[in-house]
Amino acid sequence: MTVNSIYKEEKKSAFQKVSEVIITMASRPSGFIGLSILVFHIILAFISPYIAPYDFKAINPTLMLQAPSAEYWFGTDDLGRDVFTRTILGGRTALTITFFGSLIALLWGGLLGIFCGLVGGKIDDIVMRIVDAFLSIPWILAMLLIVSLLGTSTEVLIPALGFFYGKGIVRVARAATHDVIAKDFIVSARARGHSNFSIIWNEIIPNVRDAILVEGAMRWSWMLLGFSSLSFLGFGVSPPTPDWGLMISNARGLMSFAYWAVIAPIVGLSSLIIGINLTADAFAKALGIDRSTKAPV
Amino acid sequence: MSDIIQKVKNLSIGFKSKKGEEILILKNISTKIKKGETVGIVGESGSGKSTLALAMMGYVKHGLYTIGGECEFNSSNLLNMKSKDLEKIRGRKIAMIPQNAGQALTPNLKIGYQIDEALQLHSDLSEKEREKKISELLNKVRLPSPETIALRYPHELSGGQQQRVAVAMALAGTPDLLLLDEPTTGLDVTTQAHVLELLNFIAKDTGTSMVYVSHDLGAIAQVSDRIIVMYSGEIVLEGPSRDILKRPIHPYTHGLLKSIPKLSLAGLPESMPGSQPQPGIIQSGCSFFDRCNFSEDKCKNNSPQLEFLKELNTSVRCFNYEKLLKESQVNQNVNKIKNNSKDKEILNLSEVSISYAKQKLLDQIFNRISDDNPTVKDININIKKGETIALVGESGSGKSTILKSIAGLLRTKDGFIRFDENRNLSSDLKERNPNDLRIIQLIFQNPDESLNPNHTVEEIIAQPLKLYFGLKGEELNKNIIDLLQKVRLGEFYMSRYPRQLSGGEKQRVAVARAFAAKPDIILCDEVTSALDVSVQAAVLNLLQQLKEDFGTTYIFVSHDLAVVRAISDRVAVLYQGRLCEVGPSNDVYKFPSHPYTEVLLGAVLEPDPDIKPKLVAEDIVEEKPPEKGCSFQGRCSRILGDICKKDIPPWQLTDSGNAIRCHIPIKELQKEQF
Ligand SMILES: Nc1ncnc2c1ncn2[C@@H]1O[C@H](COP(=O)(O)OP(=O)(O)OP(=O)(O)O)[C@@H](O)[C@H]1O
Ligand code: SF4
Ligand code: SF4
Ligand SMILES: [Mg+2]
Numbered sequence: 010m011t012v013n014s015i016y017k018e019e020k021k022s023a024f025q026k027v028s029e030v031i032i033t034m035a036s037r038p039s040g041f042i043g044l045s046i047l048v049f050h051i052i053l054a055f056i057s058p059y060i061a062p063y064d065f066k067a068i069n070p071t072l073m074l075q076a077p078s079a080e081y082w083f084g085t086d087d088l089g090r091d092v093f094t095r096t097i098l099g100g101r102t103a104l105t106i107t108f109f110g111s112l113i114a115l116l117w118g119g120l121l122g123i124f125c126g127l128v129g130g131k132i133d134d135i136v137m138r139i140v141d142a143f144l145s146i147p148w149i150l151a152m153l154l155i156v157s158l159l160g161t162s163t164e165v166l167i168p169a170l171g172f173f174y175g176k177g178i179v180r181v182a183r184a185a186t187h188d189v190i191a192k193d194f195i196v197s198a199r200a201r202g203h204s205n206f207s208i209i210w211n212e213i214i215p216n217v218r219d220a221i222l223v224e225g226a227m228r229w230s231w232m233l234l235g236f237s238s239l240s241f242l243g244f245g246v247s248p249p250t251p252d253w254g255l256m257i258s259n260a261r262g263l264m265s266f267a268y269w270a271v272i273a274p275i276v277g278l279s280s281l282i283i284g285i286n287l288t289a290d291a292f293a294k295a296l297g298i299d300r301s302t303k304a305p306v
Numbered sequence: 307m308s309d310i311i312q313k314v315k316n317l318s319i320g321f322k323s324k325k326g327e328e329i330l331i332l333k334n335i336s337t338k339i340k341k342g343e344t345v346g347i348v349g350e351s352g353s354g355k356s357t358l359a360l361a362m363m364g365y366v367k368h369g370l371y372t373i374g375g376e377c378e379f380n381s382s383n384l385l386n387m388k389s390k391d392l393e394k395i396r397g398r399k400i401a402m403i404p405q406n407a408g409q410a411l412t413p414n415l416k417i418g419y420q421i422d423e424a425l426q427l428h429s430d431l432s433e434k435e436r437e438k439k440i441s442e443l444l445n446k447v448r449l450p451s452p453e454t455i456a457l458r459y460p461h462e463l464s465g466g467q468q469q470r471v472a473v474a475m476a477l478a479g480t481p482d483l484l485l486l487d488e489p490t491t492g493l494d495v496t497t498q499a500h501v502l503e504l505l506n507f508i509a510k511d512t513g514t515s516m517v518y519v520s521h522d523l524g525a526i527a528q529v530s531d532r533i534i535v536m537y538s539g540e541i542v543l544e545g546p547s548r549d550i551l552k553r554p555i556h557p558y559t560h561g562l563l564k565s566i567p568k569l570s571l572a573g574l575p576e577s578m579p580g581s582q583p584q585p586g587i588i589q590s591g592c593s594f595f596d597r598c599n600f601s602e603d604k605c606k607n608n609s610p611q612l613e614f615l616k617e618l619n620t621s622v623r624c625f626n627y628e629k630l631l632k633e634s635q636v637n638q639n640v641n642k643i644k645n646n647s648k649d650k651e652i653l654n655l656s657e658v659s660i661s662y663a664k665q666k667l668l669d670q671i672f673n674r675i676s677d678d679n680p681t682v683k684d685i686n687i688n689i690k691k692g693e694t695i696a697l698v699g700e701s702g703s704g705k706s707t708i709l710k711s712i713a714g715l716l717r718t719k720d721g722f723i724r725f726d727e728n729r730n731l732s733s734d735l736k737e738r739n740p741n742d743l744r745i746i747q748l749i750f751q752n753p754d755e756s757l758n759p760n761h762t763v764e765e766i767i768a769q770p771l772k773l774y775f776g777l778k779g780e781e782l783n784k785n786i787i788d789l790l791q792k793v794r795l796g797e798f799y800m801s802r803y804p805r806q807l808s809g810g811e812k813q814r815v816a817v818a819r820a821f822a823a824k825p826d827i828i829l830c831d832e833v834t835s836a837l838d839v840s841v842q843a844a845v846l847n848l849l850q851q852l853k854e855d856f857g858t859t860y861i862f863v864s865h866d867l868a869v870v871r872a873i874s875d876r877v878a879v880l881y882q883g884r885l886c887e888v889g890p891s892n893d894v895y896k897f898p899s900h901p902y903t904e905v906l907l908g909a910v911l912e913p914d915p916d917i918k919p920k921l922v923a924e925d926i927v928e929e930k931p932p933e934k935g936c937s938f939q940g941r942c943s944r945i946l947g948d949i950c951k952k953d954i955p956p957w958q959l960t961d962s963g964n965a966i967r968c969h970i971p972i973k974e975l976q977k978e979q980f
Contacts, residue, residue, distance in 0.1 A: 193756035194757055197748060197750065199715065200715055200735070200743070201743060201774075201823070211758075215758070216758070
């Protein structure tokens with residue numbers, strides 16, 4: 010029997026697989042831009058405390074609302090604080106909280122979705138009804154309620170955000186599981202007598218993992234926007250910690266004469282969201298998942 | 307000149323690979339379609355036949371592009387035409403019936419409305435005229451009572467009827483050229499024969515030129531005047547239908563015809579080695595070189611050109627066609643299968659009934675199943691150790707249902723399944739112990755679905771070895787290599803993923819996985835249906851070999867009666883979940899005597915222009931088995947009257963051991979043959 014060279018693809022290690030996906034992502038212009046922006050933001054979040062030129066909370070009445078200059082690249086705000094310093098620091102909290110929030114969303118959303126897809130029937134119906142009911146509550150109202158009851162600490166924000174953004178993942182995970190569950194290899198595993206746990210772990214998860222990860226990445230950018238809205242409303246990060254949402258909120262009244270104080274955090278926030286979005290899209294394409302069919306919530 | 311309707315000139319179509327190489331799907335194709343002619347294009351999956359048919363209507367699939375050449379229709383090249391001009395031709399002058407056309411009908415629109423839409427789009431008739439035309443068209447495709455059909459929704463029609471509607475819609479624009487992509491694939495044997503007969507009639511009646519694309523030489527043989535054989539993106543043989551089927555002068559076609567099982571021959575045909583190369587693999591030499599029985603050294607580095615032989619009116623792409631010219635006819639050798647069955651019973655199905663009916667709450671609570679008219683009823687089969695018993699019947703006759711119950715995947719309503727003369731197998735998977743699960747293994751129709759795409763071959767075969775025997779490390783490895791060798795795959799396949807294997811190789815892995823459990827019984831559900839014809843014989847031969855080595859018992863389900871003929875010792879014929887006839891294959895095939903068996907065997911399409919299907923009964927599809935009497939009463943052409951409608955027919959035994967369930971006495975049944 011002859012061996013065709015096209016089939017000469019050997020088993021790869023996890024590291025090889027991941028790096029291959031990243032290379033494929035970066036080979037598209039949009040993916041490359043997205044990845045670069047995201048990596049830039051992540052690096053910035055790590056090093057900004059060391060490179061910030063000024064103290065982010067140093068108030069200086071004599072330097073109020075200075076226009077950008079060689080000394081203060083992005084100008085100063087209404088309390089005379091350096092906008093550049095505050096901008097490069099302003100993504101750290103948001104990035105951290107939403108990253109862990111997304112992990113939680115992935116975990117509970119993915120597991121519940123797989124569970125529903127697997128058991129099907131009545132239980133699936135009931136659980137999905139409940140999820141749908143939660144979906145219909147405007148999340149921001151619910152968040153505000155939670156935050157005003159429990160405070161705005163990280164321990165509250167991460168699980169709360171994770172919970173609300175996990176609902177969409179439940180649906181994706183459930184749909185993906187439904188597709189897989191009808192396949193003969195699951196029937197085959199059942200007929201051999203494998204346990205449910207073994208079926209989920211060996212047969213289902215490898216086949217739904219990609220779809221769930223892509224959805225999680227997408228949720229991350231949504232969550233970032235949501236978290237910044239909370240900050241904007243004064244329910245996210247508490248002053249004086251620098252945060253883009255908060256900075257936009259503080260400086261928006263000064264827009265007409267001190268545009269620099271607003272523009273810098275806006276650029277920071279939107280570039281990060283766009284970066285994550287492009288990355289998630291490229292991620293989906295690299296894994297061969299068609300995202301266009303999945304409705305955003 | 308004007309009698310040529312479509313002219314394909316030096317057409318090459320391809321795509322760019324990830325690495326930027328140009329990969330050809332069609333290589334320099336030239337052919338002509340004459341007015342009123344029906345041409346069959348055959349080839350296995352990936353040979354480029356659909357791409358060619360689509361190009362004939364000026365369509366190149368997304369991701370592919372035309373590298374060179376043209377498709378001329380009425381002297382204008384369709385491939386560089388503006389889409390506005392193309393729209394005027396498509397549907398009106400050239401119509402296409404895609405694969406699964408029936409399923410392509412819009413589900414929520416009535417049939418009449420959908421045909422009307424096609425008429426509005428492709429003709430200039432007034433509303434009144436259109437109305438008349440609709441019933442005319444439905445009449446033409448021989449649908450019963452067109453008025454009522456027009457008011458139905460697609461799901462209220464059977465598969466064959468849906469296909470007829472698709473034909474009616476294609477005829478709406480009175481096209482000059484009709485392209486059909488696998489028009490009967492996926493339909494039942496009986497329906498298939500009827501639809502082809504209809505298409506034959508329409509071709510004669512309207513004078514429309516037709517191009518049939520199919521992998522099935524049997525279907526092509528029934529309809530075409532001329533046949534084009536494609537292999538790996540090239541035309542390898544083209545000529546009059548009869549000559550190609552009777553005296554194929556290309557080694558590929560020759561081998562193919564040898565490897566297709568025939569009804570008249572019991573036993574397994576010779577298999578063709580290897581499989582078709584992937585696009586872009588072979589750069590120099592003949593693309594069939596690896597698999598060719600007639601190859602010479604020069605074939606390796608020189609590509610043969612398509613050569614036109616005037617005296618035969620045939621074109622052939624082979625250096626050695628003269629060798630084949632000398633062979634007067636395809637001599638099919640079959641390896642007679644040994645009947646290994648012992649006297650010992652291995653599995654006994656007794657009074658088995660299976661129901662899919664949704665159970666009422668009360669029944670659910672008491673964990674019982676109540677259904678007066680279950681999907682499968684009264685199945686009594688006694689299976690001997692080492693034999694191959696086949697279940698045949700149309701789609702929906704309950705073949706897979708019975709297999710699922712044997713595997714424990716579906717609870718039975720009544721009856722019991724007994725293993726090895728003394729052990730009753732629970733019909734509930736959870737109540738079977740691991741050994742009960744091990745002794746029965748399944749092989750499925752489509753290896754794409756039955757192998758987890760994220761597991762390597764090694765992981766796939768390791769699963770049963772770990773589960774049942776707890777093997778680990780070196781021993782596990784040794785066993786996997788051993789199994790791979792048994793299914794004729796090398797050790798290096800271990801690290802491959804299913805997507806890196808060809809269809810036949812995938813199915814071999816599935817076979818290896820089943821044998822890994824050292825089962826006593828293997829349930830084969832349409833195991834060769836998803837495979838290319840040239841690979842099918844190889845898998846059948848492998849199954850037979852393994853069975854002889856291990857003494858395994860097969861329960862073999864297939865809709866292909868010729869395949870069943872080739873491999874089985876005994877056959878059970880099912881209609882609507884009820885048994886009609888059980889007996890040794892030789893007898894069932896030689897003296898078909900149950901009226902339904904006759905219908906089934908009559909409808910088989912053979913790749914031989916001299917064997918025409920005999921269409922006995924109508925191809926109506928019944929939704930549910932009748933409540934009383936004979937299950938086949940609705941379609942039986944020999945129905946006796948009330949007795950068939952009221953009483954379940956008795957089992958009658960023939961001298962040779964055939965059991966037939968019919969009210970007509972055996973003598974009578976055997977007498978009235980063709
Ligand atoms: N899950 C199900 N729920 C309800 N009815 C079903 C289900 N599966 C099959 N059926 C019905 O049971 C009958 C027998 O189906 P089965 O799949 O056993 O047929 P088959 O002989 O294997 O057909 P095919 O040749 O198409 O595979 C059909 O009428 C079918 O519609
Ligand atoms: S050219 Fe040679 S290899 Fe190709 S089909 Fe003919 S004999 Fe076989
Ligand atoms: S019992 Fe009657 S209906 Fe049934 S197959 Fe025999 S003749 Fe036909
Ligand atoms: Mg079936």
